[in-house]
Amino acid sequence: MGLTKTEIFTDEQNLLSTLFKAMAHPARIAILQRILKSNVCICGDLVSELGLAQATISQHLKELKTAGIIQGTIEGVSVCYCINPKTWALLEEQLGGFLGSYKGEANCC
């Protein structure tokens, strides 16, 4: 036990939950907000700005990269991160469909 049974779910369910999971931590939200704020790429000032150790930030960045939500390019000594537009579009599309499928009412509960 202890491991998710991905095989019994649809691709859509697995995709959505994977994207959610990638963002299911305040540090990763903070990182994304920071990237979104400075519309351009942000070269890791993240360590000094967030109150977490460098290794921890690097680990969170890796998770966001693995999920395809951000991408990084080496810029001399440092690395620049920005949103992966393709995944962001997918996210908007998937979430729009998911959230939008609620026909709010049916006040039974």
Next chain:
Amino acid sequence: MGLTKTEIFTDEQNLLSTLFKAMAHPARIAILQRILKSNVCICGDLVSELGLAQATISQHLKELKTAGIIQGTIEGVSVCYCINPKTWALLEEQLGGFLGSYKGEANCC
């Protein structure tokens, strides 16, 4: 170590990540989709429909309830679940703001 440092993040960051976390599992997406599909409340046919044990489904339902995303009312022997409209609205609002803040371009990476 091993526990998230919520105190160093903003309320918004913690809220967003909590909502994401609640949906960061394919079974919970499946449960939500099932509830959304049958616009009305669904009395736990979930155990027979998803391929997970009753205890596991119950555990997932609890997480969704704790996050405030769904609510359940006792209906005789069984329990009826439906979306919590307030949280769903909050979710749409928060996610809209978050996803919408991406001014796609700045093609640097």
Next chain:
DNA sequence: AACATCAATCGTAATATTACAATATAAATT
């Protein structure tokens, strides 16, 4: 009252996550 039904809770094993120190790697500077 005894029994059946549905859902919640408890206990627990397997696995994943979070955080950080220490170390490694890689590029720029001296």
Next chain:
DNA sequence: AATTTATATTGTAATATTACGATTGATGTT
């Protein structure tokens, strides 16, 4: 070449998650 700077990786401890069997609790039926 040695040094600095920025980031990634490794190792590890603490904690959380996932799944399920077994049990309990609560409501309806016989």
